[in-house]
Structure formats: C-alpha cells, structure tokens
Amino acid sequence: MPAGEGVTARQRQAIEEIVSAAENLCGLSFKVYVGQLSDGRASAEALLQASAGESTRTVLTAIDPTSRTLEIVTGSHASTSIDDRTCALAALAMTSSFQAGELIGGIRNGVNLMAEHARRPERRHLDTI
C-alpha cells in the first residue's frame, strides 16, 4: 500500500477473492473491514450488528492499521464453528504478517485459517444414502 493511499483496487479484489473462497469453503459469511476503529472492539461489534444479512452467521475481521489493532468478532452461530482459540490463532497469524507489512497476506492467512477450521468434514457414508 503506497504512502498516502488507502486500499488499492487490486488489493480490494484480492480481499474479495479471499472472502469468497472462505465462504464457499465453510458456508459462513466473512467480512473484512479495514479502517478506523475509534472505539476498539465496540466499534467492531457495532459493525457486525449493523451489517445486513445474518449477523449470527458472520465472522468479522476488523483491522485498524492506524492504531495497529485487530478485532475478530464472530456471530453467535459462527462462534459454534469458530471458537475463541481459533480466533486467537488466526489473530496471531494475521498480526505476524501485519508486522512484516503484509496486509493482504495477513488477511489471507487469518481468514483461510478460520474457514478451514469451520469447514465441516464430509460424511460420505451418510451422503450416499
């Protein structure tokens, strides 16, 4: 991300692809927010609640590059598939990349990790009946 600019169109497209792949993988809704979180976690929770659709099935990853803060908020239904420990692991993966200046790479690592964890295993013996 060049100095003085926000997220470029190419970066936005990359994030959209990451989110789309994660949603296809596990069936939950993923949202990525990059911007200011003036009230910290409360802002992230407000963002999740204000979003359209089923917020209970949504996982919001909110990143504030200015204050170097990351908030992962899971809806009540999503939290049954993605527990707090998984979120913490994803946060660790993301912050490691953010420290290296890799915004997109960090988002990819974290969102993929959560989606992989939430993916339901195939039940072939039941699906064939």
Place this chain on the structure above:
Amino acid sequence: MIFKPSRHIIRRSVISAGCVAAVGVLSAAPAFAQDSVADNNPTGLLSPGTAVLIFAGIPLAVAGLIWLLVSAPSWTRKARTSDSAAFSGDALVVGAEADMTVGGGDFGSAKTPMDIARGIDVPPGGTSARW
C-alpha cells in the same frame, strides 16, 4: 536537493575501497615477480599495465558484474513500505452483503454504532490483538 552522505556511509565506503585495493594489489603481486634466467617463461615478462589489467582488472570486473546482478533488481522495484504505517485511505468493507456505510459513522440506521452495540446482545465470540 544535495545528497549528504552520513559518516556511517563514508566510513563503509572507505573500508570497502581499501579492501578492494588491497585485494587488487595482492592479486596482481605475482605479476611483478622478477624474471630470472632460470625462469623458463616462453611468453616473456608482462608489462605492469597488462599485469594489472589481467590480475586485478578481470577479478574486479567479475566482482562488479556480480554486484550489479545482485543489486540491480532492487533498483527497479519500489521500496517496500509498511501497509499499516502507510494506511490513510477510506475504510473498506468486503464481504457478503457488505452494505455498511463506512467513513461517516452512519451504519445504515439513525442509531450510532455505539447505540447499536449497546442495544443488541453482543456476539459471544472473537478475539482482539495488536501488532
């Protein structure tokens, strides 16, 4: 804008130049060995200029070529900047049904985000982190 090299750069340059000169002199030293009758050298003595060119010029040229090949790619790329430090753009929301209005604090209703957060049950999951 006048480029003023720092003392660190000057010192490193002097040390590098000294090392290169020393290696060059050592490399070329055998060429200055005195010829003797017992030395059965069919090609005869090399002139000092030729000796320096062969024994110092060629190694230096090879070293310069390697340095150029290593350094050139970084000249063609932009300096890597930290994404987080450079962020100053508008907020971005990506995701399914991402219809939140961001940047102005209006998230699609008359309530402020904090009002929404207080009025609705807080989602149970998630985590916070800093870097």
